[in-house]
Amino acid sequence: MAKRALLRPAQLCSRIFAVELDVRADPFYFALSSVHKTVDDHSPVRSIFRDGNLYSLHVYCNNRIQRVKFYGELKSKLTKELPTNCDCFELSSFLPNEEQSVIKGFFIRDKSTSSVTEQVLNELQQTDGVCVFSYVRGEDDQLWQELWSTSKRNWMEPDKYRVVPASAPEVHPSVLNIRNSDVFYSLEDAYKVLQECGDIIPESKAVLELVDQRPQRGIHGKFPVVIIEGLDATGKTTLTESLRGSLGAILLKSPPQCLAPFRDRFDSEPPLIRRAFYALGNYITACQISTAAAQAPVIVDRYWHSTAAYAIATAVSGKLENLPGPSSEVYHWPEDLLQPSLVLLLTVNPEERLRRLKGRGLEKTVEEAELEVNHLFRQKVEEAYKRIKNPACIVVDASPSPDKVLQQVLLLISDKCHL
């Protein structure tokens, strides 16, 4: 693991922590205080600290590519190496409502009697860019956080903090770092991410070359541009093919065909890199749209709504209510990205969608629990789709037969685009 610049623990200790116990459950919030304060016995802080040896790990390396790669490696390491009766939860430390303040990490509750956990933590705390804290009950039965193995580091500031309950902040912590980590609002911002990973992901250079070589705009298309959006299996492929025939349209997609050889590679990367890849795909598609719209109506299978909605829904953990509010800037369209004439969002109820997925031979073996989590995820994607503005999408009920959906959409296109 690469060496990383150090942040002093006081910068971490001033933060409120949220521990995500389960994607469906409410997170626990607690703060750290150097001031004496009595903790209410019935506070939620107590239940999480009730048993086992407790630790938290914080990944705070300054290089964002190294940080996200390392966070992913750490997650697999902990899953693989910690004993089975050791719980590991995702954790964020952050300043309430302050953008870009989140430091991600893990909270560990070790109920095992083996020394394996300590061995794993010992190895990790020697890695620059990782902080390991432990949590201990004092004689007064109050809870304290302290740097684990402090002797190895010569910190100037006090290294012991009292754990106190905190109320939930107005903005869920997973929202604070979305801009430029999950959603990109200019070509330049997404481009920079792939430039920064050129050394570790050679494919990045090939992708950037394709971005550089994209046909330059110039001609301004006079024909309408209609985007078809929706979750997987809502009928986008079926509808876009029919629209191509009915309208004599040119059919495009995002990510564009030229990025297909790289998609699997970037899908296996952490969100920062994966989302920058999809964002760049939209800019290539935008140039293709612009050229095509000079010749015929253009139909596009997925575009920026998909990029933003999936990114937001993946980044925001937990409940639907954790999504940024409808007026949040995260739903704003990038100023430098070509705007379509119309965006249609296909929706079908979850049962019908599942029937269509099964018809395609997918998801037959998905466990019940996973289905439930997926359901929450899909709800978040759909809600994020609906919140994106300028242009907003028009929701189309795609449950009727393919022909009925086509007729409904042709009417909408003729009404909104005067075709």
Ligand SMILES: Nc1ncnc2c1ncn2[C@@H]1O[C@H](COP(=O)(O)OP(=O)(O)O)[C@@H](O)[C@H]1O
């Ligand atoms: N209106 C519809 N009614 C019933 N089945 C449909 C309809 N539209 C599509 N399907 C079927 O549902 C499945 C998913 O459709 P597809 O067009 O591939 O969705 P997507 O491109 O959104 O993933 C396919 O098997 C398709 O034949």
Ligand SMILES: Nc1ccn([C@H]2C[C@H](O)[C@@H](COP(=O)(O)OP(=O)(O)O)O2)c(=O)n1
């Ligand atoms: N323009 C796009 C298109 C897809 N994506 C991302 C969003 C999701 O993570 C996946 C969805 O792709 P998926 O393979 O399910 O798409 P299809 O339904 O096969 O078209 O790709 C994107 O970010 N931007």
